[in-house]
Amino acid sequence: MQKIVVEGGVALNGEVRISGAKNAVLPILFATLLADEPVAISNVPHLHDVVTSAKLLAEIGAGISIDERYGITVDPTTVHSQVAPYELVRTMRASVLVLGPLLAKYGHAEVSLPGGCAIGSRPVDLHIKGLQALGAQITVENGFIKARASRLKGARHVFEMISVGATENVLMAATLAEGTTVLENAAMEPEIVDLAECLRAMGAQIEGEATGRIVIHGVERLHGGSHSVVPDRIETGTFLVAAAMTGGRVTACRARPDTMEAVLDKLVEAGAVIDCAGDRITLDMQGRRPKAVDFTTAPHPAFPTDMQAQFMAMNCIADGVGVVTETIFENRFMHVNELLRLGADIRVDGHMAVVRGVERLSGAPVMATDLRASASLILAGLVASGETTIDRIYHLDRGYENIEEKLSGLGAKIRRIG
Ligand SMILES: CC(=O)N[C@H]1[C@@H](OP(=O)(O)OP(=O)(O)OC[C@H]2O[C@@H](n3ccc(=O)[nH]c3=O)[C@H](O)[C@@H]2O)O[C@H](CO)[C@@H](O)[C@@H]1O
Ligand SMILES: C=C(OP(=O)(O)O)C(=O)O
Numbered sequence: 001m002q003k004i005v006v007e008g009g010v011a012l013n014g015e016v017r018i019s020g021a022k023n024a025v026l027p028i029l030f031a032t033l034l035a036d037e038p039v040a041i042s043n044v045p046h047l048h049d050v051v052t053s054a055k056l057l058a059e060i061g062a063g064i065s066i067d068e069r070y071g072i073t074v075d076p077t078t079v080h081s082q083v084a085p086y087e088l089v090r091t092m093r094a095s096v097l098v099l100g101p102l103l104a105k106y107g108h109a110e111v112s113l114p115g116g117c118a119i120g121s122r123p124v125d126l127h128i129k130g131l132q133a134l135g136a137q138i139t140v141e142n143g144f145i146k147a148r149a150s151r152l153k154g155a156r157h158v159f160e161m162i163s164v165g166a167t168e169n170v171l172m173a174a175t176l177a178e179g180t181t182v183l184e185n186a187a188m189e190p191e192i193v194d195l196a197e198c199l200r201a202m203g204a205q206i207e208g209e210a211t212g213r214i215v216i217h218g219v220e221r222l223h224g225g226s227h228s229v230v231p232d233r234i235e236t237g238t239f240l241v242a243a244a245m246t247g248g249r250v251t252a253c254r255a256r257p258d259t260m261e262a263v264l265d266k267l268v269e270a271g272a273v274i275d276c277a278g279d280r281i282t283l284d285m286q287g288r289r290p291k292a293v294d295f296t297t298a299p300h301p302a303f304p305t306d307m308q309a310q311f312m313a314m315n316c317i318a319d320g321v322g323v324v325t326e327t328i329f330e331n332r333f334m335h336v337n338e339l340l341r342l343g344a345d346i347r348v349d350g351h352m353a354v355v356r357g358v359e360r361l362s363g364a365p366v367m368a369t370d371l372r373a374s375a376s377l378i379l380a381g382l383v384a385s386g387e388t389t390i391d392r393i394y395h396l397d398r399g400y401e402n403i404e405e406k407l408s409g410l411g412a413k414i415r416r417i418g
Pocket of ligand 2: 022023093094119306371372399
């Protein structure tokens, strides 16, 4: 099994090009199923989850073509199955996002229940309730969500709590419903906005996607189109934290500063000098040690759960004590035990972790437990003395494109072995 070896102690310096966002491209790939002509997606990151999505689309009959720049064109006209099997859904939770598009387009769909994962239980009841509000008949049996509707009907639906995935599934389904749908208490993550932009390029009529109240006027059909995926705010944040932790100066190019204000504010609070110019974000730590920051994860525009582990790593070597509160997932502190192995001082109490910054971490073998936990261990390795070897890095390949090449380009001593 492959591992990543990091040798700590180098201040990162230089420019890094940000890839398209994993959490935007996956729903967008499934949204192409709604069209009745091919849809071309560009700025697609090379990620394991993208490969899994393409496999799922191919499995149900969609045509997939990939150009030399990794742009993906999906031809949905050849789809012949409306069943998403367990083997594919199991490896990638985002597969549940085929439910809304298949149901809206074909009037029926069967999608395996995704189940939980390392970071929490991750139910789909809000997806189901939202689709039921549009008139779908849904049963859950033999581990599958089975949905039917002759044609979905627009309705007003209030989500009980904010859910990114449920908002995406119901938004996609509503584009082909009869009449108008109003989604209240909807998620407003930049990835939702990007999905709405792609759907509009296919002819959907959507308003308010950045406001928490989305209005969708259903249309008879969606046509082909093209869309470029929004830059990955979590990848951007991860590189900026790497610069902050190592006391370096890094420019993230082809980024979207307007999608990550809460993260940039916390980096400034940690003592970074940040300059945003167009699609470039430069973080200059001027050799300083970061100051510890308190933060609470919550839906956008608040601090994102997908940056919690990376900021926890920063607090581990920061000056002072930082209190981290995780409100989205009940088990997203799995990196704590591994950070402790590197010499961190962290005390977990329920949803809170109190991190007391130490002067130095020391390298050790550690194990990645999930995607962002893997990133936090690399970050910790960048500032630990000696070598840190990170095992189970397949999690990392789900969500970061060429992370070791990109970090090496900034001067980090990092390599993949095995
Ligand atoms: C609001 C939020 O930050 N969502 C994050 C969540 O999206 P993802 O779409 O995976 O999860 P949701 O946004 O749906 O989950 C938000 C919360 O709602 C609960 N829930 C969700 C669906 C449902 O049917 N029933 C239910 O109870 C979840 O358990 C969770 O506590 O994980 C992604 C991957 O880390 C992140 O990119 C998203 O930013
Ligand atoms: C946990 C994540 O993704 P997923 O929802 O695909 O597991 C993530 O992007 O941090």
